[in-house]
Amino acid sequence: MSSIEKMLAYNRQWSEQIRQENPGYLETIAADQQPEILWIGCSDSRVGPDQLIGLPMGSIFVHRNVANIFATNDLNCLAVLEYAVDELKVPNIVVCGHYGCGGIKAALEHSGVQPVDLWLDQVRFVRNRYSAELDQLPIAERANRLAERNVESQVYNICRNTIIREAWKRGQEVNVIGVIYDIHDGLLKQLGLEFRSQQDWERHDRRTHPRPSHTTPHMLRVE
């Protein structure tokens, strides 16, 4: 049986089973979606959120790409964030990276002009920002530390975005957190990042990016 045949056979069996065990369930969730989480993760086949966090259908609004990037110049990322926050009122945003990420390794090892190389330039910005820390590490540890720093940076990109700032300003509940996943033990680790309000975020931003009073205002700062 080919992979596609297996997929379709499994689906028929699943559909029959769920309708027998829980009649009306699929009709109920067909009417509306009220997800609890916007999940921004890597496309890697081993880190899908459904198995990792075990929430029922309809709980997770998902965006995945190579190296779990929230790119502020990417219409796809922005559209997902806007729809999740402004329309679905999703109360939690989770950026999930993972150790052993091929995209992170590629960003460390080479650059080029292929689409994936250009996409990974966003991880190279992160690498350059933390080069003093990363260069001190043994090569084997460098990619995993960059994976952590990349999650942090994508959380920061989200918190700086107007969509989130406006939501916080109008009092909407939006918690932004960063986690990383280790395929070796299947465990998610929170990276000490959790922002529930503009005040939360600004306190952290001032602490981690102190600015001399005479230099560029926040909105014009380039990092």
Ligand SMILES: [Zn+2]
């Ligand atoms: Zn990955």
